[in-house]
Amino acid sequence: MALEPFDAIDVIAAKRDGGAVPEPELRWFVDAFDRGVVTDAQMAAFAMSVRFNGMGRDEIRVLTSAIIDSGERMDLSGLGRPTVDKHSTGGVGDKITLPLAPLVASFGVAVPQLSGRGLGHTGGTLDKLESIPGWRAELTSAEIRERLRDNGAVVCAAGSGLAPADKRLYALRDVTGTVESIPLLASSIMSKKLAEGPDALVLDVKFGSGAFMTDPDLSRELAETMVSLGEDSGVRTVALLTDMSAPLGRTIGNANEVREAVEVLAGGGPADVVELTLALAREMLDLAGLPDADPAAALRDGRAMDAWRAMIRGQGGDPDAALPAPRESHTVRSERSGVLTGLDAKAFGVSAWRLGAGRSRPDDAVAHAAGIDLHRVVGDAVAAGDALFTLHADDAARFPRALASLEGAWRIDDAAAGGRPPRVAARIDANGFAPALSRPADTALPFPSGTE
Amino acid sequence: MALEPFDAIDVIAAKRDGGAVPEPELRWFVDAFDRGVVTDAQMAAFAMSVRFNGMGRDEIRVLTSAIIDSGERMDLSGLGRPTVDKHSTGGVGDKITLPLAPLVASFGVAVPQLSGRGLGHTGGTLDKLESIPGWRAELTSAEIRERLRDNGAVVCAAGSGLAPADKRLYALRDVTGTVESIPLLASSIMSKKLAEGPDALVLDVKFGSGAFMTDPDLSRELAETMVSLGEDSGVRTVALLTDMSAPLGRTIGNANEVREAVEVLAGGGPADVVELTLALAREMLDLAGLPDADPAAALRDGRAMDAWRAMIRGQGGDPDAALPAPRESHTVRSERSGVLTGLDAKAFGVSAWRLGAGRSRPDDAVAHAAGIDLHRVVGDAVAAGDALFTLHADDAARFPRALASLEGAWRIDDAAAGGRPPRVAARIDANGFAPALSRPADTALPFPSGTE
Numbered sequence: 001m002a003l004e005p006f007d008a009i010d011v012i013a014a015k016r017d018g019g020a021v022p023e024p025e026l027r028w029f030v031d032a033f034d035r036g037v038v039t040d041a042q043m044a045a046f047a048m049s050v051r052f053n054g055m056g057r058d059e060i061r062v063l064t065s066a067i068i069d070s071g072e073r074m075d076l077s078g079l080g081r082p083t084v085d086k087h088s089t090g091g092v093g094d095k096i097t098l099p100l101a102p103l104v105a106s107f108g109v110a111v112p113q114l115s116g117r118g119l120g121h122t123g124g125t126l127d128k129l130e131s132i133p134g135w136r137a138e139l140t141s142a143e144i145r146e147r148l149r150d151n152g153a154v155v156c157a158a159g160s161g162l163a164p165a166d167k168r169l170y171a172l173r174d175v176t177g178t179v180e181s182i183p184l185l186a187s188s189i190m191s192k193k194l195a196e197g198p199d200a201l202v203l204d205v206k207f208g209s210g211a212f213m214t215d216p217d218l219s220r221e222l223a224e225t226m227v228s229l230g231e232d233s234g235v236r237t238v239a240l241l242t243d244m245s246a247p248l249g250r251t252i253g254n255a256n257e258v259r260e261a262v263e264v265l266a267g268g269g270p271a272d273v274v275e276l277t278l279a280l281a282r283e284m285l286d287l288a289g290l291p292d293a294d295p296a297a298a299l300r301d302g303r304a305m306d307a308w309r310a311m312i313r314g315q316g317g318d319p320d321a322a323l324p325a326p327r328e329s330h331t332v333r334s335e336r337s338g339v340l341t342g343l344d345a346k347a348f349g350v351s352a353w354r355l356g357a358g359r360s361r362p363d364d365a366v367a368h369a370a371g372i373d374l375h376r377v378v379g380d381a382v383a384a385g386d387a388l389f390t391l392h393a394d395d396a397a398r399f400p401r402a403l404a405s406l407e408g409a410w411r412i413d414d415a416a417a418g419g420r421p422p423r424v425a426a427r428i429d430a431n432g433f434a435p436a437l438s439r440p441a442d443t444a445l446p447f448p449s450g451t452e
Numbered sequence: 453m454a455l456e457p458f459d460a461i462d463v464i465a466a467k468r469d470g471g472a473v474p475e476p477e478l479r480w481f482v483d484a485f486d487r488g489v490v491t492d493a494q495m496a497a498f499a500m501s502v503r504f505n506g507m508g509r510d511e512i513r514v515l516t517s518a519i520i521d522s523g524e525r526m527d528l529s530g531l532g533r534p535t536v537d538k539h540s541t542g543g544v545g546d547k548i549t550l551p552l553a554p555l556v557a558s559f560g561v562a563v564p565q566l567s568g569r570g571l572g573h574t575g576g577t578l579d580k581l582e583s584i585p586g587w588r589a590e591l592t593s594a595e596i597r598e599r600l601r602d603n604g605a606v607v608c609a610a611g612s613g614l615a616p617a618d619k620r621l622y623a624l625r626d627v628t629g630t631v632e633s634i635p636l637l638a639s640s641i642m643s644k645k646l647a648e649g650p651d652a653l654v655l656d657v658k659f660g661s662g663a664f665m666t667d668p669d670l671s672r673e674l675a676e677t678m679v680s681l682g683e684d685s686g687v688r689t690v691a692l693l694t695d696m697s698a699p700l701g702r703t704i705g706n707a708n709e710v711r712e713a714v715e716v717l718a719g720g721g722p723a724d725v726v727e728l729t730l731a732l733a734r735e736m737l738d739l740a741g742l743p744d745a746d747p748a749a750a751l752r753d754g755r756a757m758d759a760w761r762a763m764i765r766g767q768g769g770d771p772d773a774a775l776p777a778p779r780e781s782h783t784v785r786s787e788r789s790g791v792l793t794g795l796d797a798k799a800f801g802v803s804a805w806r807l808g809a810g811r812s813r814p815d816d817a818v819a820h821a822a823g824i825d826l827h828r829v830v831g832d833a834v835a836a837g838d839a840l841f842t843l844h845a846d847d848a849a850r851f852p853r854a855l856a857s858l859e860g861a862w863r864i865d866d867a868a869a870g871g872r873p874p875r876v877a878a879r880i881d882a883n884g885f886a887p888a889l890s891r892p893a894d895t896a897l898p899f900p901s902g903t904e
Contacts, residue, residue, distance in 0.1 A: 012629035016503065041496035045628035048500035051468065176497035177464035 004032060008042045015049040023062045030066035034165045040172055047169075047178035055183035060225065061232045063183070067191040070165030074112075074141065074197045079149050081110040082288040085198035086280060087189060089222075092210035092349035093247035097125045097155060098261035099269075099277050099299075100284075102307035105152030106298050109288040112148060112196055114158035123254065123349075123358060126157055131255035131324055131368040135317030153311045163191040182218070186225040190233070200236040200287035202280055203227070207425075208245030210345025216241070216425070223428045231430045238283045241426040242276060246343040246378050248423070249273040253357040253371015253392065255323040265305045270377065274299070276423045283427075326369040326392030330399050334382045338412040343378055347409030354402040355393045367394045379420035382412055456484060460494045467501040475514045482518035486617045492624055499621075499630035507635035512677065513684045515635070519643040522617030526564075526593065526649045531601050533562040534740040537650035538732060539641060541674075544662035544801035545699035549577045549607060550713035551721075551729050551751075552736075554759035557604030558750050561740040564600055564648055566610035575706065575801075575810060578609055583707035583776055583820040587769030605763045615643040634670070638677040642685070652688040652739035654732055655679070659877075660697030662797025668693070668877070675880045683882045690735045693878040694728060698795040698830045700875070701725040705809040705823015705844065707775040717757045722829065726751070728875045735879075778821040778844030782851050786834045790864040795830055799861030806854040807845040819846045831872035834864055 011029045014021050021029070029046070032038040055063065076083045084104065088094055101111045115137075117124045126137045137157040139147065147154040160167070166188050173179050193201055203226055206212070207219035223239035230237025249270040251260040263269040264277060281295035298304045312319040352358065356367030375387045382388070388410065391402055424436045463481045466473050473481070481498070484490040507515065528535045536556065540546055553563045567589075569576045578589040589609040591599065599606040612619070618640050625631050645653055655678055658664070659671035675691035682689025701722040703712045715721040716729060733747035750756045761771040804810065808819030827839045834840070840862065843854055876888045 009627060009629050016500070016629050039492070039627070041492040041624055041628050044493035045496040045500045045630060048468070048497045048504075049629075052500075052504045172493055175461060175491070176493050177461050177468050177501075178497060 004028070004037060008032065008038045012042060012046050012049060015046055015053060018053050020056050020059050023058075026059060026062045027066045027069075030063065030070065030165055033169070034070045043169065043172055044176040044178065047173055047176065047181070047184060050183055051178050051181040057228055057232065060183045060187055060229055064187040064191050064194065064229060064233065067163050067165045067169070067187060068195045071163050071195060072161045073195050074144075074162070076110065076112065076145070076148065076197045079110050079145070081108055081148070081152060082200070083110040083112060083148070083198045084200045084202065084284040084288050085112055085193055085196055086202045086204065086284060087193050088204040089189070089206050089212050089219075091206045091244040091248060092123075092345040092352075093249050093252045093257065094123070094206075094244075095125075095128060095249065095251070095257040095261045096204065096273065096276055096280065098128065098258065099264040099273075099304065099308070100280055101153040101155055102265065102311050103277065103281050103295055103298055103304040104284045104288075105311070106303040106307040107285055107288070107290055107293050107295075109152060109284065109290070110148040111153045111284070112144065112198065113153070113155040114162070114192070114196055115155060116158060117359070117362065123252070123257070123352070125155060127358075127366045127368075128254045128257045129155060129312075129317070130366075131258050132312060132317040132319070133321040135312060135315050137315075139315065147311075147314045151307065151310045151314050153307060154314070155311070156315065158192060162195040166191045182222050182225050185213075185222055186229055190226055190229050194230070194233050194235060198235060200284070201230050201238075202283045202287065203237065203239035204242055204276070204280060205239050206242050206244035208243050208345060209347075210247065210349055211244040220426070220428070220433065224433065227428050227430065236287050237429075238287065239428040240279060240283065240424050241428065242423045243421060243425055244345055247345050247348045247374065248276065250374040250377060251371065252348055252352040252374075253355075254366060254368045255325075256371050256373055256392070258323060262308070265299065265308050267300045272377075272420075272423050279424045324369040327394050328396040328399070329390050329392050330396070330403075331387050331390040332403070332406075334376075334384055334386045334388050334412060336382075336412055337384045338382055338414050340376045340378055340380050340382050340388075340410065341413045342411035343374070344409040347405055348372060351391070351402045351405045351409075354405060355391055355398050356395075370394060370398075456480070456489060460484065460490045464494060464498050464501060467498055467505060470505050472508050472511050475510075478511060478514045479518045479521075482515065482522065482617055485621070486522045495621065495624055496628040496630065499625055499628065499633070499636060502635055503630050503633040509680055509684065512635045512639055512681055516639040516643050516646065516681060516685065519615050519617045519621070519639060520647045523615050523647060524613045525647050526596075526614070528562065528564065528597070528600065528649050531562050531597070533560055533600070533604060534652070535562040535564060535600070535650045536652045536654065536736040536740050537564055537645055537648055538654045538656065538736060539645050540656040541641070541658050541664050541671075543658045543696040543700055544575075544797040544804070545701050545704045545709065546575070546658075546696075547577075547580060547701065547703070547709040547713045548656065548725065548728055548732065550580065550710065551716040551725075551756065551760070552732055553605040553607055554717065554763050555729065555733050555747055555750055555756040556736045556740075557763070558755040558759040559737055559740070559742055559745050559747075561604060561736065561742070562600040563605045563736070564596065564650065565605070565607040566596075566614070566644070566648055567607060568610060569811070569814065575704070575709070575804070577607060579810075579818045579820075580706045580709045581607060581769070582818075583710050584764060584769040584771070585773040587764060587767050589767075591767065599763075599766050603759065603762045603766050605759060606766070607763070608767065610644060614647040618643045634674050634677050637665075637674055638681055642678055642681050646682070646685050646687060650687060652736070653682050653690075654735045654739065655689065655691035656694055656728070656732060657691050658694050658696035660695050660797060661799075662699065662801055663696040672878070672880070672885065676885065679880050679882065688739050689881075690739065691880040692731060692735065692876050693880065694875045695873060695877055696797055699797050699800045699826065700728065702826040702829060703823065704800055704804040704826075705807075706818060706820045707777075708823050708825055708844070710775060714760070717751065717760050719752045724829075724875050731876045776821040779846050780848040780851070781842050781844050782848070782855075783839050783842040784855070784858075786828075786836055786838045786840050786864060788834075788864055789836045790834055790866050792828045792830055792832050792834050792840075792862065793865045794863035795826070796861040799857055800824060803843070803854045803857045803861075806857060807843055807850050808847075822846060822850075
């Protein structure tokens with residue numbers, strides 16, 4: 001066994017006692033964990049110390065860089081296009097990647113979207129796209145480059161070669177109560193994105209019941225940490241803080257979300273999906289050096305749709321094929337009249353998951369036609385007897401448990417209390433935090449004002 | 453695999469978030485760790501959370517009880533004698549068990565001293581006694597009972613059947629930066645002592661450079677925690693806080709410490725060893741229901757020596773045999789005149805260890821004749837050229853490194869600054885903390901006054 005330059009106990013103790021771990025020690029610690037010299041127990045003790053004592057900005061940069069160095073870095077130079085990546089922390093009904101990637105690519109930008117599979121109540125982008133007959137998620141590195149060069153947009157499975165230490169570290173944190181740590185979350189997310197080697201990065205950091213991190217203040221802290229980390233790593237980074245308290249759009253599932261994404265690409269679709277798609281597109285185009293690009297026009301005039309069709313065909317899919325249809329459906333109607341004032345994103349996410357749209361274990365299959373269509377969304381008027389939403393499944397036996405998770409998950413009042421707030425609540429870049437200008441004055445901001 | 457009633461992540465999260473872990477969950481967590489269901493990584497994350505958030509008095513009792521339940525409990529009933537155990541947190545030159553056990557036993561009390569081996573700079577009682585030709589540390593449970601019934605005193609190796617979960621837990625804490633936690637230290641020490649099933653327990657909790665826990669305030673907290681834990685577990689418990697900044701007595705090693713113990717049993721010996729032996733003996737006799745017993749008389753009139761000889765013979769040893777003599781010796785003399793005002797216990801402990809008196813790994817052999825004899829102790833006058841101390845080893849090649857660790861480890865001033873403080877600084881029982889009455893007014897107490 002080779003002589004190790006440092007002792008794991010000293011690294012743990014430094015963090016435990018509130019100090020910063022020097023760069024050589026921290027790099028060694030991650031590398032030695034990857035080699036099995038630092039044990040799972042030692043890494044768990046370290047992660048718990050980070051959970052308590054946090055990490056400085058420079059420590060987070062070094063940790064992330066060390067995690068990236070456990071694997072390969074993609075080389076996206078020589079594509080002849082600027083590359084801008086986008087990452088969402090995950091939400092219910094979040095199909096934004098589907099219209100966004102081809103929309104931005106239609107302006108000549110390369111958009112590499114390397115994704116994981118969905119697990120639990122937030123759906124996976126790859127699962128949604130696999131509703132399309134023939135479409136395949138697995139591409140080689142050469143194929144990714146080719147698709148980016150030819151089409152600009154590619155959405156595919158992240159290979160195991162990117163930041164492999166993150167995978168082991170996350171699995172360990174998942175069973176040791178050390179997931180909820182801003183520095184560890186930020187380095188986990190960003191290690192995979194930075195390993196892709198983009199020129200710039202736009203983050204969609206969500207808060208609210210359907211988000212991984214429900215608390216707005218913690219989401220803001222995570223976003224600020226990731227923006228600093230991206231900038232410190234030489235990648236221009238912007239984050240939008242977005243509201244995930246109600247499902248995004250009118251569909252939750254897989255095939256139905258693809259259908260809704262195509263509506264947006266055809267110039268229609270739900271207002272909130274369009275709002276968020278355009279907001280993220282503007283940030284990505286701005287970072288790509290195209291501040292005057294008009295993404296709304298590209299949705300209207302068919303350029304975005306053309307890019308979508310090219311993207312789907314480029315990965316073997318048939319954009320004109322019929323999507324899987326559900327075998328069983330069950331519609332829930334309103335018992336009273338009024339205005340729909342709340343739809344709990346988490347409950348609808350769990351319900352869709354119980355219908356078969358998501359998976360419990362990584363190797364479960366997904367029912368592509370399963371999910372929920374919303375006939376009314378927050379702010380809509382409702383009459384007694386109106387259809388509120390329809391559940392879809394391959395097997396009617398799934399309805400009772402799916403319905404049970406929806407108990408108390410929507411709210412109808414006599415009148416709306418101030419209109420529907422926009423999805424984008426705030427924007428964070430290297431210069432700091434700014435509440436979204438478009439937010440109406442009469443909706444309560446989830447962030448205290450006057451702190452910037 | 454049997455269905456588990458709780459989830460390790462919930463137990464970790466409860467402690468991480470500052471709450472108390474309920475008794476059933478905590479008992480299950482320790483048991484599941486013992487069965488390998490809770491992983492090392494999960495226990496390390498839990499231990500680090502305890503390191504940060506502490507544990508309540510009741511949690512410490514439950515944790516300790518669960519650790520005891522991982523093994524067997526000794527049954528010392530039916531001996532026809534009260535049983536009083538003693539534990540020391542370990543120090544340099546700490547041979548107190550050797551005169552103390554037979555001294556207390558000479559009054560008809562059973563004193564079971566189940567010990568571990570020494571590791572690092574504090575010596576092990578079993579290693580010291582193994583200097584005596586024929587003496588054996590390994591006894592069966594039946595032999596332990598027989599010795600206790602016949603002689604009263606027994607000093608032997610703790611079997612692996614007592615609190616086995618503690619052994620695994622301690623090994624894990626040792627490599628994950630979670631040793632220094634009062635609740636975990638207290639439960640580790642007390643689980644082994646309480647598993648022996650004594651009627652009462654006296655603790656010698658040390659502070660100062662040669663102690664495991666150098667800080668007096670932390671030692672006091674550890675002592676108070678252990679006294680509460682003993683009382684809560686139904687065992688009357690008293691602790692003495694004792695000063696371990698200078699080596700105890702005039703010998704550090706194995707055979708030389710036995711020689712010094714025999715001097716004490718013969719009515720002589722260094723003042724501090726006699727002081728601490730008598731102070732601990734008085735506490736043990738008091739807890740045994742013998743408040744009027746006079747242990748000093750038993751040292752003077754030979755009763756303690758008789759009990760010692762019976763104890764050694766009872767385990768195969770020859771109390772009259774010659775002890776191993778060192779092959780090589782090296783004496784250090786003073787370069788100046790004055791008064792010896794300081795001897796750093798840690799440095800002398802490390803030096804004796806480097807001479808071969810201690811071991812680095814659990815299966816190392818110990819050189820029984822190796823060690824250090826002090827010719828002057830703190831408070832003694834010194835003339836230039838006087839012998840200060842003599843190092844002993846089986847191999848002269850050990851002297852340079854042993855001497856190196858003694859650099860700056862003693863101090864000679866023109867005059868003494870207030871006399872030699874006594875070893876016993878304070879006493880803690882179920883009623884609380886009390887500074888030792890015998891402590892001279894002109895020596896600074898290591899504890900703030902007026903806090904009780």
